[in-house]
Amino acid sequence: MQKSIITTLIATAIFSAAPTFAAAKTNMMVMDAWVRAAPPSAKVQAAFFTVMNHSNKPMVITDVEAQGFERSELHLSSKRDGMMVMEKQQQITIPANAILKFKPGSYHVMFFEPTKIAAPGELVTVSFTLLSGEKVTTKMPVKRDNNKAKMDHSKMDHNKIDHSNMKHN
């Protein structure tokens, strides 16, 4: 009994550490990764994460693949001519010893043609190909959002809010 608990604990430790340290052998470290949950009727999903380049040379991501999706691309959303424009990036360079954040409204990985849209709680295996030929694989959890804390209400002035119309039942 005790043994099985320990085994489970070890397995859990390895499993939970896996996404963060999947790239430990290389100088590329992927952190804080998440795939945005999408409605089952959606046709695409996006992944966001932070890439750290622990080397003294620029690191270039040239390709990306995701299990369960026919096609994946490196994308950049930006604002241009009054529109939000999203474009595929042939490659993305992370400068030496730098961090690049892939985040909503900016760099992200876009997954197309899903076998089935990945649901919250699932893990999506994502592999990056670097210009050096190296491959970095990481597992990204599917989440509805990446908020660590509950919503930040601290900036709201609650005194100004009229609570008189609130229904208390």
Place this chain on the structure above:
Amino acid sequence: MKKSKVIIAAAIFSLSALGAMVANNMQQPSLPAFTTAYTQPEQITLPEFALGDAQEYTNALFTDKWSLLFFGYASCPDVCPTELYNLNNVAKIMADAGKAMPQVVFISVDPQRDNNDMLTSYAHFYNDDFMGMTGSTSEIDKLVASFGVIYQKTFLANNGKYISVPYSAPIPEDQRESYLINHSSRLYLVNPQGQYVAAFAPPHSANKIAEDLLKL
């Protein structure tokens, strides 16, 4: 004789001036001073439109309640989900404050790939009260023109460059499923008289949007 003509003319003039003032007041119910939303210099009455499979969504959709409109498409992985997720946070703030959340209407400008059933479930994934809809491009474009929305189809050509064309323009066969759409990402506020009155420009913060909506 001459004098009476002058009096009649003056009377007609003052009556029409009064009429114009009344009409003006009716068209422009007072709006609060917004902190972040851009108030339209003139409130824009929306043209008659009909969206939905049975043309069930008409101007009546916007009567007697405030509405927030967002134009996008369901194959949009980044901007549209961020917006709907953000609007759900706005809804939470409004609920906490005991105030009514305007109805949220997500209009897909991509009827070639999206349909109304799918857009309803798409919107409900973010909030059960949100609405998702589309219609014919000619109907969508009536609203697009009123709100000053811009959108275009964009696809990656063989030379690795993006080509942007009007939505209804022909594109290569192999791009018919995979094109992207560049689109305005403003959030539009429509008053209970069905008039476009203000817009929130991106980047959108739930707290800032809620701050202005709480003033309504």
